[in-house]
Amino acid sequence: xxxxxxxxxxxxxxxxxxxxxxxxxxxxxxxxxxxxxxxxxxxxxxxxxxxxxxxxxxxxxxxxxxxxxxxxxxxxxxxxxxxxxxxxxxxxxxxxxxxxxxxxxxxxxxxxxxxxxxxxxxxxxxxxxxxxxxxxxxxxxxxxxxxxxxxxxxxxxxxxxxxxxxxxxxxxxxxxxxxxxxxxxxxxxxxxxxxxxxxxxxxxxxxxxxxxxxxxxxxxxxxxxxxxxxxxxxxxxxxxxxxxxxxxxxxxxxxxxxxxxxxxxxxxxxxxxxxxxxxxxxxxxxxxxxxxxxxxxxxxxxxxxxxxxxxxxxxxxxxxxxxxxxxxx
Amino acid sequence: xxxxxxxxxxxxxxxxxxxxxxxxxxxxxxxxxxxxxxxxxxxxxxxxxxxxxxxxxxxxxxxxxxxxxxxxxxxxxxxxxxxxxxxxxxxxxxxxxxxxxxxxxxxxxxxxxxxxxxxxxxxxxxxxxxxxxxxxxxxxx
Numbered sequence: 001x002x003x004x005x006x007x008x009x010x011x012x013x014x015x016x017x018x019x020x021x022x023x024x025x026x027x028x029x030x031x032x033x034x035x036x037x038x039x040x041x042x043x044x045x046x047x048x049x050x051x052x053x054x055x056x057x058x059x060x061x062x063x064x065x066x067x068x069x070x071x072x073x074x075x076x077x078x079x080x081x082x083x084x085x086x087x088x089x090x091x092x093x094x095x096x097x098x099x100x101x102x103x104x105x106x107x108x109x110x111x112x113x114x115x116x117x118x119x120x121x122x123x124x125x126x127x128x129x130x131x132x133x134x135x136x137x138x139x140x141x142x143x144x145x146x147x148x149x150x151x152x153x154x155x156x157x158x159x160x161x162x163x164x165x166x167x168x169x170x171x172x173x174x175x176x177x178x179x180x181x182x183x184x185x186x187x188x189x190x191x192x193x194x195x196x197x198x199x200x201x202x203x204x205x206x207x208x209x210x211x212x213x214x215x216x217x218x219x220x221x222x223x224x225x226x227x228x229x230x231x232x233x234x235x236x237x238x239x240x241x242x243x244x245x246x247x248x249x250x251x252x253x254x255x256x257x258x259x260x261x262x263x264x265x266x267x268x269x270x271x272x273x274x275x276x277x278x279x280x281x282x283x284x285x286x287x288x289x290x291x292x293x294x295x296x297x298x299x300x301x302x303x304x305x306x307x308x309x310x311x312x313x314x315x316x317x318x319x320x321x322x323x324x325x326x327x328x329x
Numbered sequence: 330x331x332x333x334x335x336x337x338x339x340x341x342x343x344x345x346x347x348x349x350x351x352x353x354x355x356x357x358x359x360x361x362x363x364x365x366x367x368x369x370x371x372x373x374x375x376x377x378x379x380x381x382x383x384x385x386x387x388x389x390x391x392x393x394x395x396x397x398x399x400x401x402x403x404x405x406x407x408x409x410x411x412x413x414x415x416x417x418x419x420x421x422x423x424x425x426x427x428x429x430x431x432x433x434x435x436x437x438x439x440x441x442x443x444x445x446x447x448x449x450x451x452x453x454x455x456x457x458x459x460x461x462x463x464x465x466x467x468x469x470x
Contacts, residue, residue, distance in 0.1 A: 072353035222429030236396030
C-alpha cells in the first residue's frame with residue numbers, strides 16, 4: 001500500500017471516529033433529554049482534541065439537525081404549541097444574537113478558558129432540573145393571569161398514554177420570556193440547544209404539561225441555533241469537515257436514542273448516563289481552570305477529581321430523588 | 330376558546346402541522362444528502378477548494394473554515410459546478426439552517442388565516458431577528 005492510500009484511509013478513519021462520537025453524543029443526549037450538543041462539545045474537546053471554537057460550531061449545527069429531525073415527528077402529533085414557541089422565540093433569538101456576539105468577543109481575546117468554565121457549570125446545573133423532572137405528567141392547575149388571555153396560552157393535546165384529551169392554560173408569559181432570553185444567550189455562547197433552560201421556562205414558569213414543554217422546546221431549539229449558526233459561520237467557527245461528520249453522527253444517534261428511550265423500562269439505568277454527563281461537566285470546568293493556570297494539577301489528578309465529584313453529585317441526586325418518590329407514594 | 334368568534338379557519342384539507350412536519354423532514358433529508366455527497370467528493374478528489382485532504386481534515390488549522398466560502402449565488406453556483414466538496418457541504422449546512430426558519434414562515438400563513446394580529450407581529454419579529462443575524466451583523470463586523 002502506498003503512502004497516499006494509507007493517509008487517505010487514516011483520514012477516513014478520522015471522519016468515521018467523529019461520526020461515532022456524534023452517535024454516542026446523540027444517543028446520550030436524547031436519553032437524558034439534554035440534547036446531543038451538550039455531550040458533543042465535551043467529547044470533541046476533551047477526547048478528540050478539537051479546539052473549542054470548532055467544537056461549539058459543529059455542535060450548534062448538529063443541534064439544528066436533531067431539533068428538526070425530532071420536531072418533524074412531534075408537530076405531526078399536534079402536541080407542540082406553535083404559538084407558545086413563536087412567542088418565546090422572540091426572546092431566544094435575541095438572546096442567541098447576544099450570546100454568539102459575546103462568544104466572538106471572548107475568542108477574539110483568546111479567553112477560551114471562560115467558555116470551558118461556563119460550559120462545565122451550565123452542564124452540571126442543567127442536570128439538576130433534568131433529574132427531578134418527570135414526576136407529574138400534567139401540572140396542577142394554576143389560575144390564569146393577564147398574560148394567559150392576552151397571549152392566548154390555552155391549548156389542548158391528546159395524550160396517548162393517559163388516553164385522554166389534556167387541556168391546559170399557560171401563565172406568567174413574561175417570566176418565561178425572561179428565562180428564554182438567558183437560554184438564548186447560553187445557546188449562542190456555548191453552541192448548545194440549552195433545552196434544559198427552555199424546559200425550565202415553560203415547565204416551571206408557564207406551568208405547561210411536560211409533553212408540551214419538551215416538544216415545544218425542541219421546536220424552538222432549531223430556530224435559536226439557526227440564529228447563532230449564521231454568526232458562527234461568518235466568524236469562521238465552522239470547520240466543514242468536522243461539522244459534516246458531527247451533524248450526521250448526532251442525527252443518527254438521536255434517532256437511535258429515541259428508539260431506545262421507548263424500550264427502557266428500568267429507570268435506574270438513566271442514572272449511569274447522568275453520571276457520565278456530570279463527569280464531563282466537572283472535566284470541562286477543571287480544564288478551563290487549568291488552561292488559565294488558576295489550578296495547577298496533573299491530568300491524572302484531574303480525572304480523579306472529576307470522577308469523585310461526579311459520583312458524589314449523582315449519588316446525592318439519586319438519594320434525594322428516591323426519598324422524594326417514597327414520600328410521594 | 331379565547332377567540333372563537335370571527336376566526337376564519339384554514340380549509341379542512343390544509344393541515345398546517347402536517348405540512349410543517351414534512352418540511353422539517355425533507356429539509357433534514359436534503360441537507361444530509363448534500364453533506365454526504367460533499368464528503369464523498371472530498372475523498373474521491375482528495376481535495377476541496379484547492380486544499381488537499383489532509384488540510385481539509387485538519388481541525389487544528391484555524392484558517393480553513395467557513396470563512397473561506399463565498400456565499401454569493403455565483404460563488405455557490407461555481408463551487409457546485411466544479412464539484413467542490415466544500416460547496417456541497419455548505420449547501421447542506423445552509424439548507425439545515427433554513428429548515429426551522431421555514432416553519433416560522435409557515436406559522437405566519439396560519440396567523441394570517443386566523444387573523445391573529447398579535448402573533449403575526451411576533452412571528453415577524455422572530456424572522457427579523459433571524460435575518461438581522463444573517464444579513465446585518467456580518468456587515469457590521
